[in-house]
Amino acid sequence: MLKLMFAHMMGHSTHWAQMECVKMSASPSFHEKRVGYLGLMLLLDESASVLTLVTHQLSRDLQDESPFVNSLALATLANIASADMARDLHRHVERHLASGPPLTRKKAALTCIRLFKSAPELIDDFIPRVVGLLTDRTHATIMTGTTLMWHMARMKPAVIPRFSKAVPHLAKLLRKLVVSTNVPNYTIGRVCDPFLQSRLLSLLRVLGRDNSVASEQMNDVLAQVATHTDASRVAGNAILYDAVQCILEIESEEGLRILAINILGRFLLNKENNIRYVALNTLCHIVDKDLPAVARHRTTIVACLRDADSSIRRRALDLVYALTDSTNILSMAGEMVNYAVIAEKDERAAVCARVASAARRFAPSMRWEADTLLVLIAVRGEAARRDVVRRLIYLLPADVVETARGHLATFQTSLNQELQARSVEFLALSSEDLADVRADILAPIPALTPCVAPAQWRSSAAAGGSRATRTYRGVGR
Numbered sequence: 001m002l003k004l005m006f007a008h009m010m011g012h013s014t015h016w017a018q019m020e021c022v023k024m025s026a027s028p029s030f031h032e033k034r035v036g037y038l039g040l041m042l043l044l045d046e047s048a049s050v051l052t053l054v055t056h057q058l059s060r061d062l063q064d065e066s067p068f069v070n071s072l073a074l075a076t077l078a079n080i081a082s083a084d085m086a087r088d089l090h091r092h093v094e095r096h097l098a099s100g101p102p103l104t105r106k107k108a109a110l111t112c113i114r115l116f117k118s119a120p121e122l123i124d125d126f127i128p129r130v131v132g133l134l135t136d137r138t139h140a141t142i143m144t145g146t147t148l149m150w151h152m153a154r155m156k157p158a159v160i161p162r163f164s165k166a167v168p169h170l171a172k173l174l175r176k177l178v179v180s181t182n183v184p185n186y187t188i189g190r191v192c193d194p195f196l197q198s199r200l201l202s203l204l205r206v207l208g209r210d211n212s213v214a215s216e217q218m219n220d221v222l223a224q225v226a227t228h229t230d231a232s233r234v235a236g237n238a239i240l241y242d243a244v245q246c247i248l249e250i251e252s253e254e255g256l257r258i259l260a261i262n263i264l265g266r267f268l269l270n271k272e273n274n275i276r277y278v279a280l281n282t283l284c285h286i287v288d289k290d291l292p293a294v295a296r297h298r299t300t301i302v303a304c305l306r307d308a309d310s311s312i313r314r315r316a317l318d319l320v321y322a323l324t325d326s327t328n329i330l331s332m333a334g335e336m337v338n339y340a341v342i343a344e345k346d347e348r349a350a351v352c353a354r355v356a357s358a359a360r361r362f363a364p365s366m367r368w369e370a371d372t373l374l375v376l377i378a379v380r381g382e383a384a385r386r387d388v389v390r391r392l393i394y395l396l397p398a399d400v401v402e403t404a405r406g407h408l409a410t411f412q413t414s415l416n417q418e419l420q421a422r423s424v425e426f427l428a429l430s431s432e433d434l435a436d437v438r439a440d441i442l443a444p445i446p447a448l449t450p451c452v453a454p455a456q457w458r459s460s461a462a463a464g465g466s467r468a469t470r471t472y473r474g475v476g477r
Helices: 002-009 015-025 030-043 051-062 067-080 083-098 102-118 120-135 139-155 157-179 194-208 212-228 234-249 254-267 273-286 291-295 298-306 310-323 329-342 345-362 366-380 386-428 432-442 455-464
Strands: 447-452 470-475
Touching: 002 030, 015 030, 015 051, 030 067, 051 067, 051 083, 067 083, 067 102, 083 102, 083 120, 102 120, 102 139, 120 139, 120 157, 139 157, 139 194, 157 194, 157 212, 194 212, 194 234, 212 234, 212 254, 234 254, 234 273, 254 273, 254 291, 273 298, 273 310, 291 310, 298 310, 298 329, 310 329, 310 345, 329 345, 329 366, 345 366, 345 386, 366 386
Parallel strands: none
Antiparallel strands: 447 470
């Protein structure tokens, strides 16, 4: 049978051996029973036709006196349970959930997740039993209980008000873990059971969302987690991140939200790229609601635009754009233009679009917007979209006369000297010494042919009296 399961894992058809697995699962030998159930979990799914034959054997093993046999049956049910099997066997699972050793209670809790996915109507019957798991003394049972409650709340949000009554007890459990300093069996990186703390915070986040009463009950313990967790270890940073997410999603106090954002600001100074990325990603989601608090970390966020990791630079660009307003457009636009110079090819178009959008929304003047777009096109013109170029063309007529006059006033003397030099060179061509090469020099120069001037030029000439009414254009020989 073990060789058969290996062949199945290699991709070969083994449907003809399903009945042998059913027979082995009914064996009185624990070793053979374990191999038979393992084969059922690998070879079958909830649509297999032989599941009806397995249901009776699972029912017998769930009622067996041995907790190890019960565990095999629960594990098999958690992997292959169909809707009919869930309805037929849920009473046996509920019995193990209510009493028994921690081994079977935690397996029964995880089996319930599969039962509820197959038959959601069973959720209401299990609520009292599930809440009772939180009173167990073992961390593993409490963690599987919180995991089950989290899945039930996601699958059926109507049960959240009933679970909210357990918030004080959940807060008490979390506080006990935070203040515990020396629990050898559960401490990881100077943090007491970070896995259970993470599960508790995830469940509190679901129960406190849009619930002011539950949020008030968990504010104190969340502040305690945020201030007492060691941030020098990976486990501590993971707990702090879960605590920040919980604080930002529930109806927490203003001071607590500022504390959470400051923790994200410290994450931005961390050497680990993953920690900096999740901090930037979280700040991008909350910047609309907590703009003043996020803006306090603007310097650190802008520095992330120069990070070596491209994913961090992209998230920092999104956040810099979100922080841009009329008070900081000059500095923020400059930072985004500088980023456009070093941006990778696949993100240059997005950078140009962000700069153009920010300049259009918050530009102090049309002249400044035009200058910014000119610089942007100069450094990354190949990536600029057509709307950026159209916007620049739209802006130029509003200021082009003044700009042209300024250039003429600045370079008038130089222009006159240039014309004089060209005239002297042209007159020199009439010398007898250059008669042999004069034709070759004049050949590329276009001839001047008369053409009618535009209407506005003719009207201006008529008004001026002595102005000529004809102009000239070059035509190749």
